[in-house]
Amino acid sequence: MGYVAIKGGTAAIEASIARLAYERTKGGTVLDVDRVLGGMRALIDQVMSESSLYSEEVAAICIKQAEGSPEEAVFTMRAFRSTLPRKHYSNVVESDSMRVERRISATFKDIPGGQILGASYDYVHRLVDFAMSEETDQSATEWLTAWHDATSGTPSATASAEPGRLPKVLDYLRDRGLMKRVEVDHTEPKDVTKEALSFPTSRSERLQVLTRGQTGTVTSLGYASLRGYGPLLHPTVAELRVGYLPITIADPFVDEADGTDDEDAYYIGEVKVTEVESVVPVAAPRGEGRSEIEFDIGYGICLGQNETKAIAMSLLDQCLQHPDPAFPTHDEEFVLLHIDSVEATGFISHLKLPHYVTFQSNLDSVRRSRNSKQASLADRDVDLPPAPGGGV
Amino acid sequence: MKSLYNYAFFDEGSKREIRRASLKAIAIPGYQVPFASREMPIARGWGTGGLQVTLSLIGKSDVLKVIDQGADESVNAVNIKKLVGKTTGVETTEETERATLIQSRHRIPETPLREDQVLVLQVPIPEPLRFVEPSEETTKRLHAEADYSGAYLLLFEQIMRYGRVSTGADHPVEVRDRYVMAPSPIPRFDNPKMDHSSALILLGAGREKKIYAVPPYTRVVSLDFEDHPFEIEDVTGRVCRQCGAVDVYFDELVDEETGETFFQCNDTSYCLARMNAEADR
Numbered sequence: 001m002g003y004v005a006i007k008g009g010t011a012a013i014e015a016s017i018a019r020l021a022y023e024r025t026k027g028g029t030v031l032d033v034d035r036v037l038g039g040m041r042a043l044i045d046q047v048m049s050e051s052s053l054y055s056e057e058v059a060a061i062c063i064k065q066a067e068g069s070p071e072e073a074v075f076t077m078r079a080f081r082s083t084l085p086r087k088h089y090s091n092v093v094e095s096d097s098m099r100v101e102r103r104i105s106a107t108f109k110d111i112p113g114g115q116i117l118g119a120s121y122d123y124v125h126r127l128v129d130f131a132m133s134e135e136t137d138q139s140a141t142e143w144l145t146a147w148h149d150a151t152s153g154t155p156s157a158t159a160s161a162e163p164g165r166l167p168k169v170l171d172y173l174r175d176r177g178l179m180k181r182v183e184v185d186h187t188e189p190k191d192v193t194k195e196a197l198s199f200p201t202s203r204s205e206r207l208q209v210l211t212r213g214q215t216g217t218v219t220s221l222g223y224a225s226l227r228g229y230g231p232l233l234h235p236t237v238a239e240l241r242v243g244y245l246p247i248t249i250a251d252p253f254v255d256e257a258d259g260t261d262d263e264d265a266y267y268i269g270e271v272k273v274t275e276v277e278s279v280v281p282v283a284a285p286r287g288e289g290r291s292e293i294e295f296d297i298g299y300g301i302c303l304g305q306n307e308t309k310a311i312a313m314s315l316l317d318q319c320l321q322h323p324d325p326a327f328p329t330h331d332e333e334f335v336l337l338h339i340d341s342v343e344a345t346g347f348i349s350h351l352k353l354p355h356y357v358t359f360q361s362n363l364d365s366v367r368r369s370r371n372s373k374q375a376s377l378a379d380r381d382v383d384l385p386p387a388p389g390g391g392v
Numbered sequence: 393m394k395s396l397y398n399y400a401f402f403d404e405g406s407k408r409e410i411r412r413a414s415l416k417a418i419a420i421p422g423y424q425v426p427f428a429s430r431e432m433p434i435a436r437g438w439g440t441g442g443l444q445v446t447l448s449l450i451g452k453s454d455v456l457k458v459i460d461q462g463a464d465e466s467v468n469a470v471n472i473k474k475l476v477g478k479t480t481g482v483e484t485t486e487e488t489e490r491a492t493l494i495q496s497r498h499r500i501p502e503t504p505l506r507e508d509q510v511l512v513l514q515v516p517i518p519e520p521l522r523f524v525e526p527s528e529e530t531t532k533r534l535h536a537e538a539d540y541s542g543a544y545l546l547l548f549e550q551i552m553r554y555g556r557v558s559t560g561a562d563h564p565v566e567v568r569d570r571y572v573m574a575p576s577p578i579p580r581f582d583n584p585k586m587d588h589s590s591a592l593i594l595l596g597a598g599r600e601k602k603i604y605a606v607p608p609y610t611r612v613v614s615l616d617f618e619d620h621p622f623e624i625e626d627v628t629g630r631v632c633r634q635c636g637a638v639d640v641y642f643d644e645l646v647d648e649e650t651g652e653t654f655f656q657c658n659d660t661s662y663c664l665a666r667m668n669a670e671a672d673r
């Protein structure tokens with residue numbers, strides 16, 4: 001007789017967990033968290049951005065624990081984030097207070113303040129550098145020393161532009177009347193982690209969901225809108241900046257009603273972000289069937305250096321400001337409800353859970369519909385889509 | 393770095409928020425209350441909605457039972473029990489009678505529940521109209537206007553196509569003559585257990601960020617038509633090979649040697665209790 005398990009699941013699961021630990025350690029070498037911090041900047045930035053938690057150290061631990069899987073690392077970090085008490089909201093930060101490390105514009109060659117290339121993969125050839133397999137801590141240190149010597153006395157390549165020095169490219173367009181000026185909106189943003197989304201959403205909610213979206217998904221949907229799903233004319237990156245934003249909180253002992261000013265604010269640190277402002281030409285109706293082309297703005301901002309994601313986010317931000325049921329990229333429910341890494345990977349992976357009860361129920365329906373004496377109705381040529389079942 | 397997690401995982405503020413949503417859900421039977429669903433250390437789609445409800449309610453004197461598609465020792469149940477155990481230290485049990493709080497994925501236990509028990513069901517898709525209407529904004533309006541023609545149309549189309557209603561699990565119900573509700577993917581066999589249940593039933597959907605409820609002794613009716621009455625899965629003629637039970641929901645299994653199909657109680661703790669009672673006799 002076949003063996004049917006009623007008990008024993010717990011032991012099997014414990015053994016599987018032990019096997020996982022074995023896979024991570026079987027080579028006899030383990031990753032040092034410091035080395036993750038030192039050598040996996042891009043992955044750390046991606047994980048922090050998707051987790052919406054700015055901590056390089058926690059991200060590095062999660063990456064190690066997850067054997068480098070971004071999906072797992074983000075999952076772990078988010079679950080940690082949801083246990084942290086949130087005692088303050090930071091003050092509004094003007095992004096021109098950024099300590100800029102990289103700043104490029106695709107609209108004008110000669111922008112005031114100049115293009116600052118900073119560090120980017122944009123200018124390298126993606127050839128496998130086989131010398132990487134020989135690299136040691138010592139050879140890296142030697143390179144560093146030589147580089148420091150070579151650049152000393154010149155405007156150092158590690159310097160960053162002082163806050164406020166660089167005018168915004170968009171302001172140039174505004175000053176020349178090519179772009180509408182908008183009133184500053186001081187509406188308190190809604191916190192999507194404190195209140196479930198309800199549709200239609202506000203822009204603050206959309207931006208929050210987009211910025212924590214899964215990098216690949218945000219990129220793909222942005223790409224779809226660019227390639228032809230939507231009435232989008234070719235957008236242009238007016239400005240992409242990578243740098244550090246100072247974060248402050250209001251003095252908790254000063255009553256807000258008395259009015260707070262920057263003097264009372266506490267500086268609590270800075271976060272590295274990528275900020276993108278795209279200009280998108282759109283047709284603005286001018287009556288009598290005529291229209292004019294004007295520029296719309298798409299805004300993208302992500303924790304860390306995540307340039308493709310930030311650009312794609314700026315495209316989606318613009319798309320979602322112009323709802324259009326004809327295009328999924330212009331449908332806020334389609335975009336916002338499906339780009340979250342934790343939600344998407346969770347629900348896909350739940351398909352691995354036992355479905356013995358629900359499948360048995362489906363089976364009952366299948367068998368009955370086959371045996372049904374009333375099946376004659378089904379013989380008629382009725383063109384209906386297959387009935388959706390509850391087999392979730 | 394030191395690990396620091398609060399009792400029952402969440403900070404107290406979060407728990408209070410989830411309890412507030414649950415209270416609202418109880419006050420409006422069958423209505424889906426949106427809540428700020430937290431990310432959990434267990435994957436979305438693996439019971440995080442139910443888990444959040446459980447964690448917000450569990451006290452030190454509670455006795456917890458967790459069921460995954462009928463089984464206490466299946467992956468999901470083990471996982472959840474372990475997490476709650478780790479963060480609360482409360483006692484867990486497999487005996488339905490002993491539990492004060494029961495979290496379940498897609499089954500209502502065979503043993504009838506009591507007034508002093510709370511059943512928490514895990515919900516993947518809380519919106520009964522989702523297969524008719526993909527937009528949340530629209531379905532919310534349909535609920536507000538009690539426009540449930542879509543739900544009936546779905547059943548009607550099945551009758552047209554297959555000659556009968558062909559829903560599997562998660563057959564929609566109407567709660568207290570008002571809201572149409574997804575009972576979670578429990579088999580149709582369990583739908584009648586919701587009607588006038590002595591125990592409070594809370595349903596939590598983590599990914600979809602909704603909590604809803606069936607308060608004790610509330611009318612719950614499975615949607616159907618007069619000429620096509622609601623039917624549970626057919627269990628006639630089936631007997632549990634382990635404990636001899638009839639009229640329960642079964643797992644269908646195949647004997648590896650003979651290739652023969654046989655049946656066994658899906659509710660493992662019910663089956664075990666019956667076998668133990670037999671042995672004691």
